[in-house]
Amino acid sequence: xxxxxxxxxxxxxxxxxxxxxxxxxxxxxxxxxxxxxxxxxxxxxxxxxxxxxxxxxxxxxxxxxxxxxxxxxxxxxxxxxxxxxxxxxxxxxxxxxxxxxxxxxxxxxxxxxxxxxxxxxxxxxxxxxxxxxxxxxxxxxxxxxxxxxxxxxxxxxxxxxxxxxxxxxxxxxxxxxxxxxxxxxxxxxxxxxxxxxxxxxxxxxxxxxxxxxxxxxxxxxxxxxxxxxxxxxxxxxxxxxxxxxxxxxxxxxxxxxxxxxxxxxxxxxxxxxxxxxxxxxxxxxxxxxxxxxxxxxxxxxxxxxxxxxxxxxxxxxxxxxxxxxxxxxxxxxxxxxxxxxxxxxxxxxxxxxxxxxxxxxxxxxxxxxxxxxxxxxxxxxxxxxxxxxxxxxxxxxxxxxxxxxxxxxxxxxxxxxxxxxxxxxxxxxxxxxxxxxxxxxxxxxxxxxxxxxxxxxx
Amino acid sequence: xxxxxxxxxxxxxxxxxxxxxxxxxxxxxxxxxxxxxxxxxxxxxxxxxxxxxxxxxxxxxxxxxxxxxxxxxxxxxxxxxxxxxxxxxxxxxxxxxxxxxxxxxxxxxxxxxxxxxxxxxxxxxxxxxxxxxxxxxxxxxxxxxxxxxxxxxxxxxxxxxxxxxxxxxxxxxxxxxxxxxxxxxxxxxxxxxxxxxxxxxxxxxxxxxxxxxxxxxxxxxxxxxxxxxxxxxxxxxxxxxxxxx
Numbered sequence: 001x002x003x004x005x006x007x008x009x010x011x012x013x014x015x016x017x018x019x020x021x022x023x024x025x026x027x028x029x030x031x032x033x034x035x036x037x038x039x040x041x042x043x044x045x046x047x048x049x050x051x052x053x054x055x056x057x058x059x060x061x062x063x064x065x066x067x068x069x070x071x072x073x074x075x076x077x078x079x080x081x082x083x084x085x086x087x088x089x090x091x092x093x094x095x096x097x098x099x100x101x102x103x104x105x106x107x108x109x110x111x112x113x114x115x116x117x118x119x120x121x122x123x124x125x126x127x128x129x130x131x132x133x134x135x136x137x138x139x140x141x142x143x144x145x146x147x148x149x150x151x152x153x154x155x156x157x158x159x160x161x162x163x164x165x166x167x168x169x170x171x172x173x174x175x176x177x178x179x180x181x182x183x184x185x186x187x188x189x190x191x192x193x194x195x196x197x198x199x200x201x202x203x204x205x206x207x208x209x210x211x212x213x214x215x216x217x218x219x220x221x222x223x224x225x226x227x228x229x230x231x232x233x234x235x236x237x238x239x240x241x242x243x244x245x246x247x248x249x250x251x252x253x254x255x256x257x258x259x260x261x262x263x264x265x266x267x268x269x270x271x272x273x274x275x276x277x278x279x280x281x282x283x284x285x286x287x288x289x290x291x292x293x294x295x296x297x298x299x300x301x302x303x304x305x306x307x308x309x310x311x312x313x314x315x316x317x318x319x320x321x322x323x324x325x326x327x328x329x330x331x332x333x334x335x336x337x338x339x340x341x342x343x344x345x346x347x348x349x350x351x352x353x354x355x356x357x358x359x360x361x362x363x364x365x366x367x368x369x370x371x372x373x374x375x376x377x378x379x380x381x382x383x384x385x386x387x388x389x390x391x392x393x394x395x396x397x398x399x400x401x402x403x404x405x406x407x408x409x410x411x412x413x414x415x416x417x418x419x420x421x422x423x424x425x426x427x428x429x430x431x432x433x434x435x436x437x438x439x440x441x442x443x444x445x446x447x448x449x450x451x452x453x454x455x456x457x458x
Numbered sequence: 459x460x461x462x463x464x465x466x467x468x469x470x471x472x473x474x475x476x477x478x479x480x481x482x483x484x485x486x487x488x489x490x491x492x493x494x495x496x497x498x499x500x501x502x503x504x505x506x507x508x509x510x511x512x513x514x515x516x517x518x519x520x521x522x523x524x525x526x527x528x529x530x531x532x533x534x535x536x537x538x539x540x541x542x543x544x545x546x547x548x549x550x551x552x553x554x555x556x557x558x559x560x561x562x563x564x565x566x567x568x569x570x571x572x573x574x575x576x577x578x579x580x581x582x583x584x585x586x587x588x589x590x591x592x593x594x595x596x597x598x599x600x601x602x603x604x605x606x607x608x609x610x611x612x613x614x615x616x617x618x619x620x621x622x623x624x625x626x627x628x629x630x631x632x633x634x635x636x637x638x639x640x641x642x643x644x645x646x647x648x649x650x651x652x653x654x655x656x657x658x659x660x661x662x663x664x665x666x667x668x669x670x671x672x673x674x675x676x677x678x679x680x681x682x683x684x685x686x687x688x689x690x691x692x693x694x695x696x697x698x699x700x701x702x703x
Contacts (some may be wrong), residue, residue: 051580052578052579052580052581052601052602053562053577053579053601053602054501054579054580054601058564058577058579059499059500059501059579060500060501060567060573060576060577061500061567061568061573063564063567063568063577064564064568122563123561123562123563123564123602124560124561124562124563124564124577124578124601124602124603124604125560125561125562125602125603128561129561132541132542132561142542142543142559143543144541144542144543145538145540145541145542145543147538147539148538148539148540148541148565149539149565150539150540150541150563150565151541233565236538236539236569237535237539237568237569238535238569238571238681238682238683239535239568239569239570239571239572239681240568240569386568389568389571389573390571390572390573390678391678392509392526392572392573393511394509394510394511395509395573397500
């Protein structure tokens with residue numbers, strides 16, 4: 001049962017715009033730190049551009065390593081926004097309200113991180129990558145090969161990026177107007193320009209609501225297709241025993257939702273701690289997202305289990321060799337153990353307890369664990385798959401990431417965090433209008449003698 | 459150019475594992491020198507390599523050799539995954555690599571079950587004394603792109619040009635036409651030719667060995683890649699009906 005907390009409009013404006021109107025004490029330090037980490041990653045990229053892909057740990061047969069793992073990971077995280085905003089909006093889950101914006105912004109920045117991680121950083125000649133990420137140079141009459149999942153990939157990711165940016169923007173409009181009305185000088189002009197002349201007329205509200213619902217509905221197919229396509233980067237490889245599986249698309253999607261929703265729960269905890277938004281993000285919200293996570297995690301685990309069943313059902317030698325490497329051989333045995341524990345067997349039993357779900361620190365650390373596990377999951381799919389690619393034992397290999405790769409991966413994490421921080425400095429992280437709307441539709445209904453909170457709709 | 463379907467027959471029974479094909483390929487195709495470090499990093503580039511497998515326990519141990527090069531698959535898994543058409547199938551049955559188009563996604567290398575696609579992790583370098591031995595007919599590949607066996611397409615093209623100029627037919631088994639590895643093989647374990655011509659040596663070998671009791675097989679046939687390289691399996695000692703090709 002959800003609590004019924006009411007605020008005045010003034011209170012909402014003051015609390016939620018605090019990060020925009022004031023510089024919070026920790027903000028500059030953290031931003032500078034993240035900037036340094038990001039620049040270290042950018043420097044590592046520059047070094048690689050100068051020297052060649054040889055500075056990574058990649059080899060034959062492990063041609064894809066940390067960058068690809070990271071790409072899949074960030075695409076996975078990006079599923080947070082749509083899951084929280086679109087699906088929960090369409091299903092009218094009230095508890096989504098304070099976290100929609102953070103989830104959507106996370107989506108946008110993680111997609112840019114994914115774009116950095118894959119087409120830009122990971123190819124041999126990044127200066128030519130734009131030619132296939134964007135349409136190829138038609139002057140030569142050579143079009144991109146639309147049979148390649150690497151053409152589907154950028155198309156899907158770009159569509160997703162466009163849709164989710166629009167999503168963020170449409171939801172921002174009323175809030176931008178609120179900031180415009182409370183600022184002066186250049187800031188007022190800029191916010192005024194950004195909010196596209198929002199005056200809060202009934203027509204504007206109606207259009208904004210329609211746009212939000214339309215975008216939610218239209219973005220759903222993208223939500224399914226993006227990670228399916230990412231999974232096909234792997235699943236179409238007939239040459240790689242461990243990847244060539246028809247279950248990869250749904251398995252990757254549900255895995256993406258698992259890590260995405262976990263990331264949102266993590267950010268909720270950070271919002272409570274860093275932005276002191278505990279008035280708006282209540283234990284109820286953690287409770288709700290925790291329950292959602294149990295379902296998502298268990299569905300994911302079911303697919304994970306199925307993938308193993310399908311793989312081992314035929315008992316073919318190459319598949320067994322791969323699974324043996326994945327599960328029993330050093331160092332993968334440790335990674336596999338950590339992965340199993342962090343992605344499922346520690347968090348889910350914890351979430352089963354209501355008391356645990358309602359504690360911010362519990363939710364924070366369990367969801368951090370989930371994402372450690374999900375990063376490892378992608379690593380454990382990609383690297384052992386390549387290392388045991390074919391029955392030719394002569395060509396079996398191994399992989400050790402280099403410092404350059406580690407720095408660049410750290411750089412993408414810093415990039416996403418930095419993006420969120422900069423965003424929070426100029427735009428409110430919690431949608432003001434959504435909270436206010438939530439208060440309007442909230443009411444109390446008498447059922448017998450008890451008074452319970454309820455949502456009133458037209 | 460008439461209908462061609464270039465291919466190779468490799469008699470594993472004749473292979474002694476001498477690596478002459480590997481050396482010939484390195485010098486014909488401007489392949490950078492593979493130092494020990496490159497092997498340790500598993501980044502050595504060998505368009506053709508001799509894989510060695512040990513069979514049995516000491517003292518009854520046997521070394522088995524198999525030369526592996528690009529199979530120029532009819533249904534090449536590397537081709538559809540390239541986003542920029544850097545690798546495609548030409549009308550002579552060759553799987554060709556266009557270096558200028560390649561952006562280095564390495565997708566083709568992952569999808570090749572034969573491990574015969576190589577990535578240039580570094581800018582290739584030769585010692586000063588060796589710069590004059592580079593083959594002028596072959597592009598030196600820069601870093602960041604894929605490369606692989608071409609069946610010495612430069613030799614095929616040159617022979618075709620010259621035969622057209624002189625108005626003579628292409629000679630099956632012409633040393634100028636055959637790839638460097640085939641020419642270098644001391645036991646003639648490698649035979650190169652045109653599968654579209656039923657009279658060529660490769661066609662006859664293939665026909666003969668694909669009969670019942672024949673030794674013909676293709677690598678990883680179950681992947682459905684339809685390789686243009688036919689292998690003839692090793693004749694076991696004491697096998698009764700050994701048919702030497």
